Amino acid sequence: MENPSKETLDKWHKDPNNWKFGGIYYNKEDKRIFPPKRVKWMGWTVNFANTKSVLVFALVMILVITILYNSKVTN
Structure with missing residues (x-):
């Protein structure tokens, strides 16, 4: 699926099967790097079913x- 419609994105977002442990987004069909959080006005989350999303998250964390670490070592 190349560019899902707004209806499809909303359907995925509302589907409780795409939210693990109450707040971890996991949807293999959703190719977005940062989909909105369960409560949309709170920002974005990581789609842990999307390898690219997890890699970007890991790189940001690193x-x-x-x-x-470097700021602590120099002080």
Whole structure:
């Protein structure tokens, strides 16, 4: 599915089977890197069923940890 319709995106978002443990988004059909959180006004989340999404999340976490570690070492 190349560009899902707004209706499809809404259907995926509302489907409780796509939310694991109450808040972890897991939908193999959804190719977005950062879909909206369960409560949309709170921002975005990671689609843990999408390899690209998990890789971007891991890279951001590595970058943040590296910056924090380096700032702590220099102080």
